[in-house]
Amino acid sequence: MSGESQRLPVSTDQDVVRVRQLVRTLSVAVKLSLVDQTKLVTAASELARNTLVYGGGGEVVVARVQNERRAGIRIVFADQGPGIADLELALTDGYTTGGGLGLGLSGARRLVDEFEIDTEPGKGTTITVTKWCR
Amino acid sequence: MERVPVLKIGDILLVSIQIDMEDQVALQLQEDLAERIVATGCHGVIIDISALDIVDSFVGRTLATIASVSRVLDAETVVVGMRPAVAITLVELGLSLPGIRTALNVELGIEMLARARQESNPDLDDDEDEADAAAVSTP
Numbered sequence: 483m484s485g486e487s488q489r490l491p492v493s494t495d496q497d498v499v500r501v502r503q504l505v506r507t508l509s510v511a512v513k514l515s516l517v518d519q520t521k522l523v524t525a526a527s528e529l530a531r532n533t534l535v536y537g538g539g540g541e542v543v544v545a546r547v548q549n550e551r552r553a554g555i556r557i558v559f560a561d562q563g564p565g566i567a568d569l570e571l572a573l574t575d576g577y578t579t580g581g582g583l584g585l586g587l588s589g590a591r592r593l594v595d596e597f598e599i600d601t602e603p604g605k606g607t608t609i610t611v612t613k614w615c616r
Numbered sequence: 617m618e619r620v621p622v623l624k625i626g627d628i629l630l631v632s633i634q635i636d637m638e639d640q641v642a643l644q645l646q647e648d649l650a651e652r653i654v655a656t657g658c659h660g661v662i663i664d665i666s667a668l669d670i671v672d673s674f675v676g677r678t679l680a681t682i683a684s685v686s687r688v689l690d691a692e693t694v695v696v697g698m699r700p701a702v703a704i705t706l707v708e709l710g711l712s713l714p715g716i717r718t719a720l721n722v723e724l725g726i727e728m729l730a731r732a733r734q735e736s737n738p739d740l741d742d743d744e745d746e747a748d749a750a751a752v753s754t755p
Contacts, residue, residue: 495638502636502670520670520701524709527672531639575710585673589709 487545492533492559501530501542505557508544512553514615522555522613525590529559529609532586536579537561537607547612554595554614562606569601620645622652628729629653629691630722632664642678649682653689660729661686664722666697676711683716692732694718694725 488508490500505526509519526542533540540561547556566572573591578584591597596612618641623630629652631645649661663679665671671679683693694717698706706713717732719725 495640499636499638506669517701517704520699520705521708524670524672524705527670527674528709531672531674583673583677583711585710589673589711592708592710593705 487543489541489543491539491541492530492561493539494534498527498530498534501544502527504544505555508546508555509613512546512555512615514555514613518613518616521593522557522611525593525611525613526557528586528590529557529611532609533559533561533607535582537563539563540606549614552614554612556610556612558608558610560606560608565603565605565607566599566601567603569599617641617644619648622648624652624656624658627658627733628660628662628726629656629658630662630664632667634667636668637675639674642675646678646682646685650685650689653686653691659691659733660726661691661693662722662725662729663693663695664697664725665695665702666699666721668702669699671698671702671706673709673711676706676709676713680713680716692717692729694728696720696722696725 543558576584594611598610601607686693696719
């Protein structure tokens with residue numbers, strides 16, 4: 483892993499917009515294709531909103547990453563909220579506890595190349611996603 | 617908080633979303649549009665999203681709600697100008713926007729509304745022509 487990383491707090495609607503803008507800027511910088519930029523920014527928007535609405539706020543770290551072959555963007559969404567009791571259920575399309583469409587978590591997972599989730603009831607949730615250049 | 621302007625052009629309300637909307641701004645637009653539909657009696661709403669580089673599930677749901685509320689208020693909504701990358705992402709996200717009419721641009725959206733209006737009121741167009749003719753022939 484190499485390259486710069488940037489950290490943003492997520493505690494208001496406006497912060498979710500800032501996360502989208504930062505992810506967009508870095509996606510352009512590593513030359514993700516237009517469709518991949520759009521997918522990653524959309525996934526970031528869903529997950530940052532989850533951090534705000536379900537996690538009670540938290541922070542997002544966006545970093546440029548590099549492996550032997552490709553460059554990419556890795557984003558970590560962390561909150562100290564209630565955590566997710568039933569992960570399998572939370573990742574099901576259409577399941578929601580918040581009155582949304584229930585597509586945020588499951589949909590965001592489809593839009594990225596790598597998706598990891600670390601959660602424990604009472605201890606918060608950390609989600610890490612990565613999108614690689616083709 | 618920023619606000620998205622709603623323009624009235626003839627029988628149509630036109631909204632062109634030019635900013636990266638906070639969730640509250642999207643909800644405000646939903647309220648503003650409902651009020652303007654009632655205040656103006658417009659039968660069509662066009663929402664131009666050609667400037668949006670993403671549509672996430674929140675904005676998608678807001679567009680669907682606007683379309684449903686408009687319909688209850690006797691107005692049809694057409695969403696126009698969606699970018700190809702946005703369409704691909706929306707479908708992959710799992711949001712295919714059922715119940716929302718779409719057109720490629722504002723011009724085609726206006727045509728779509730005119731057709732929809734005529735289909736739901738087949739005599740409307742004839743009546744208008746007669747009224748126009750009468751108005752012209754009146755000295």
